[in-house]
Amino acid sequence: MPKVTPYPRAMGETIATFITLPRINKLLSTLIRIPSPSGEEAALLRFIETYLGQHGLTVRRQQVSRNRYNIIVHGGNPSRPSVLLNSHVDTVPSYTAANSVARRVGDTIYGRGSCDAKGSVAAMLLAFVAIRRSSDSANVPVDLCFTVGEENSGDGSQRYVQDCRKHAWAIVGEPTGLRIVNCHAGYVEIVLTASSVRSHAFDPAGEQAIIAVADLMLEINRGSHRRGKKPVHTFVHWIEGGDRSPFWSVGPSCKAALVVNTYSKEEIASILRLARTCCATAARKHKGVEIRVQTEGSEEGLDTPRNSPVIEFLSASLHSIGRDRGVAALPSWTDGARLCAAGIPTVVFGPGSLKDAHTVQEKVNIKDVRDASIAIAGAVMNWHARSQS
Numbered sequence: 001m002p003k004v005t006p007y008p009r010a011m012g013e014t015i016a017t018f019i020t021l022p023r024i025n026k027l028l029s030t031l032i033r034i035p036s037p038s039g040e041e042a043a044l045l046r047f048i049e050t051y052l053g054q055h056g057l058t059v060r061r062q063q064v065s066r067n068r069y070n071i072i073v074h075g076g077n078p079s080r081p082s083v084l085l086n087s088h089v090d091t092v093p094s095y096t097a098a099n100s101v102a103r104r105v106g107d108t109i110y111g112r113g114s115c116d117a118k119g120s121v122a123a124m125l126l127a128f129v130a131i132r133r134s135s136d137s138a139n140v141p142v143d144l145c146f147t148v149g150e151e152n153s154g155d156g157s158q159r160y161v162q163d164c165r166k167h168a169w170a171i172v173g174e175p176t177g178l179r180i181v182n183c184h185a186g187y188v189e190i191v192l193t194a195s196s197v198r199s200h201a202f203d204p205a206g207e208q209a210i211i212a213v214a215d216l217m218l219e220i221n222r223g224s225h226r227r228g229k230k231p232v233h234t235f236v237h238w239i240e241g242g243d244r245s246p247f248w249s250v251g252p253s254c255k256a257a258l259v260v261n262t263y264s265k266e267e268i269a270s271i272l273r274l275a276r277t278c279c280a281t282a283a284r285k286h287k288g289v290e291i292r293v294q295t296e297g298s299e300e301g302l303d304t305p306r307n308s309p310v311i312e313f314l315s316a317s318l319h320s321i322g323r324d325r326g327v328a329a330l331p332s333w334t335d336g337a338r339l340c341a342a343g344i345p346t347v348v349f350g351p352g353s354l355k356d357a358h359t360v361q362e363k364v365n366i367k368d369v370r371d372a373s374i375a376i377a378g379a380v381m382n383w384h385a386r387s388q389s
């Protein structure tokens with residue numbers, strides 16, 4: 001473990017005096033008040049551009065689709081590898097009106113996006129501006145990138161890795177409870193289709209497609225949970241079948257999509273094998289039902305070695321401000337997977353809990369946002385100081 005301060009002494013005052021609770025409160029509340037569900041990020045992007053512009057920073061737009069772009073700010077000499085601070089500006093929908101306003105109770109801020117991932121966006125904005133206000137600012141090779149579309153297609157990060165600068169490492173802001181995540185899940189999505197012969201509901205010619213699909217889903221769910229130590233979750237994305245006709249008959253078809261989180265390429269393959277085996281069993285068991293499985297898509301997760309410098313610097317930085325420096329796994333996919341696949345040693349890190357993300361009670365602790373911001377700035381400044389020496 002390197003001996004470090006949260007930030008080199010000369011920069012300390014700038015960082016400590018800039019990253020304050022009132023500043024975080026104001027910035028984060030504004031970010032929450034500007035809705036940015038995936039696909040409708042334009043207003044928030046404009047606010048962030050203005051904010052960065054007010055701090056004298058030049059913003060580059062990287063077009064992703066119509067009215068949608070990633071925001072990029074470069075720092076340091078472009079010929080040298082930089083480190084990257086990335087988070088996503090989109091959120092899931094608000095679901096309730098109360099959720100689209102920012103509400104503060106003590107040290108907690110509630111509202112859509114508070115932890116996923118506007119708390120991280122605020123932490124990274126302040127960390128980046130604080131670094132750029134330091135006396136050595138022009139030399140610190142750090143880039144800031146805010147991506148769109150993380151919550152549905154991941155199109156923002158897909159676009160970013162197509163032509164990004166060379167990065168020594170990256171921190172991706174997501175709610176991890178300030179734990180350093182070096183490993184997180186990917187997933188595989190499987191579509192199950194069954195059809196049965198239409199016949200009298202209470203004297204059917206064969207079994208019902210819906211029951212066969214339900215049975216198959218339960219079997220895949222049971223089989224998936226027998227794997228490894230990491231948390232496995234099976235999620236029914238959607239299911240359709242039957243009809244509302246007043247004339248009772250066995251419905252002709254059923255279709256469902258099932259998503260299982262996975263931690264490696266091998267696990268994706270093993271879930272597909274499991275699905276095919278369960279499908280063959282279900283076909284034998286449910287006479288008269290034609291049933292099949294196909295892959296809708298899959299994404300690999302994040303897997304960054306424990307001895308990676310990004311973990312060393314972030315861990316030392318957290319320790320120096322008295323925070324726990326645990327390294328953990330996350331059961332969900334993030335943009336970090338794309339950076340990792342592009343060969344950038346990446347960790348996911350930020351304030352708030354994944355348990356609160358996507359809920360109607362989404363929240364974040366403002367002191368955690370401050371500590372995340374200081375820890376991130378410290379990690380960058382200490383890495384820079386060491387690479388200079």
Ligand SMILES: [Zn+2]
Nearest residue numbers: 116117150174
């Ligand atoms: Zn997120």
